[in-house]
Amino acid sequence: MITVEEVLDTHQKKEFLDFPARLYQYDKNYIRPLDKDIENIFNPEKNKFYKDGKCARFLFKNDSKTVGKVAVFINNLYEQSQPTGGIGFFDCINDQETANFIFDYCKNWLQEKGIEAMDGPINFGERDKFWGLVIEGFIEPLYGMNYNFPYYKDLFENYGFKVYFEQLCFSRPIFAEVSRVFTVMHAKHSKNPEISAKPMTKDKLEKFAKDFTEIYNKAWASHGEGKCMEEAKVLKMFKMMKPIINEHISWFVYENEKPVAMWMNLPDTNQWFKYLNGKFGIWEKLKFIWIKRFKKNEKMIGLVFGVVPEWQKKGLEGYMIWEGTQHLRKHTDFKVTEMQWIGDFNPKMIKIAENLDTTVTRKLATYRYFFDRNKEFERHPML
Structure with missing residues (x-):
């Protein structure tokens, strides 16, 4: 009974x-x-x-x-x-x-x-x-x-x-061949002196929080179930993430210093947490610091991808993806990236994921x- x-x-x-x-x-x-x-x-x-x-x-x-x-x-x-x-x-x-x-x-x-x-x-x-x-x-x-x-x-x-x-998760190997569309768009936008790409760094979290908020609200606030985000909350979130931020894997694109696109990623912390058996006391925190320093993390998670409306369908995402990919291949140990789930009720986001040369790895x-x-x-x- x-x-x-x-x-x-x-x-x-x-x-x-x-x-x-x-x-x-x-x-x-x-x-x-x-x-x-x-x-x-x-x-x-x-x-x-x-x-x-x-x-x-x-x-x-x-x-x-x-x-x-x-x-x-x-x-x-x-x-x-x-x-x-x-x-x-x-x-x-x-x-x-x-x-x-x-x-x-x-x-x-x-x-x-x-x-x-x-x-x-x-x-x-x-x-x-x-x-x-x-x-x-x-x-x-x-x-x-x-x-x-x-x-x-x-x-x-x-x-x-x-x-x-259904919730679809999309993934791709970091060193897989990149779509020719991406490289062509990268070559095109690289010639434009008004366009530049910068990785997110820990010493300028206030700036990137402001840029993130501007891009996110323009790109997603009116998209489906998107909600406007407040800069103060974004900054708080960035500060919480600071210990695990990798300065080579999140990218912002600017037009004359105006933020127009972003590609946000974080290391998959489960690749470190799996050694802690669910605990996170003083001893586990010290162990985490040691593991994080000496244990290679080969998986990163795609959190947010966005392009402001006036730059959509112009290949800017190809420029950003290839610019960031070339860099992180040289400066990190990551071998695979996986996007957090996208609902099957959201065909626009699914199309974006598919256009990034990803495949569905879990449902x-x-x-x-x-x-x-x-x-x-x-x-x-x-x-």
């Missing part, structure tokens, strides 16, 4: 973090997330979404042995056509009855609060972390990315979840389940 424990005390919180590590202990691709990253999500003082939502975590046990865990939540900022809750941080043994028990428990918890559907696995926060179920490409996860066994797909779909949207799925089983299901609307 399965029993349920709400995660409230220190021991239960530890078990919530340790259960997946035991479950995946023989999976060579599993990388344990930092405990602090998970716990901060469930800390009302750290997570702003508690102001407009509710969240609870549960452990599921059989004969005192943990067989599953989940978080269930309501985020009132998550606007949908019907009241929709979320489940996330789901882990479970390979048993459909156990999974069904967990899903039923979440459904009942949400129904009691007036919710009509649930999405999962998603985050009680922004979409940039811990969002979606891996359905293709069971390789080492990027920092902040979910990872799961292939059988999880069956657990969700056998219960009745349907794919609301995740965001599932939806209607409590009214007669309600017609519709996928995420196209942008």
Whole structure:
């Protein structure tokens, strides 16, 4: 018989973090997330979404042995056509009855609060972390990315979840042949004395935060679900990233010193964090500094790519990509770059990714389940 424990005390919180590590202990691709990253999500003082939502975590046990865990939540900022809750941080043994028990428990918890559907696995926060179920490409996860066994797909779909949207991750080898279009556009724009490219450096974060904000708001604010960003928040984000910023891999393009394009990348910190077993205390921080200095990191993550409207469709991205690629090939150890996920509902961004000579290396799925089983299901609307 399965029993349920709400995660409230220190021991239960530890078990919530340790259960997946035991479950995946023989999976060579599993990388344990930092405990602090998970716990901060469930800390009302750290997570702003508690102001407009509710969240609870549960452990599921059989004969005192943990067989599953989940978080269930309501985020009132998550606007949908019907009241929709979320489940996330789901882990479970390979048993459909156990999974069904967990899903039923979440459904009942949400129904009691007036919710009509649930999405999962998603985050009680922004979409940039811990969002979606891996359905293709069971390789080492990027920092902040979910990872799961292939059988999880069956657990969700056998219960009745349907794919609301797919999340595509695009990748390319750093030393792969670059499209001739890129080199031709690079040659063209290199002849223009008004155009220049500069790498982002740590000593000028204020300048690059201002330039980033200007480009981002022009390129993405009116694009799909884009939101305007504030310079102060961008600068705060850059300062937080400063310890891991690599000064050779993020590039800005200027027209007479006016920012017109950017290509933002970071090292995949999971390539270092995988040696820390989820911990980040004083000893682990010292170990991290040592690993970061002496252990080659061969994977970088593409965060944001943008060109202001007046320079779009003029090949400026080719100039920027080839200028940056030539440089980072000489000055870094990176061998592959991977873009964070792009929703299949966003064909414009998918086209941009494809034009960068990338291939899809993994897919995740965001599932939806209607409590009214007669309600017609519709996928995420196209942008």
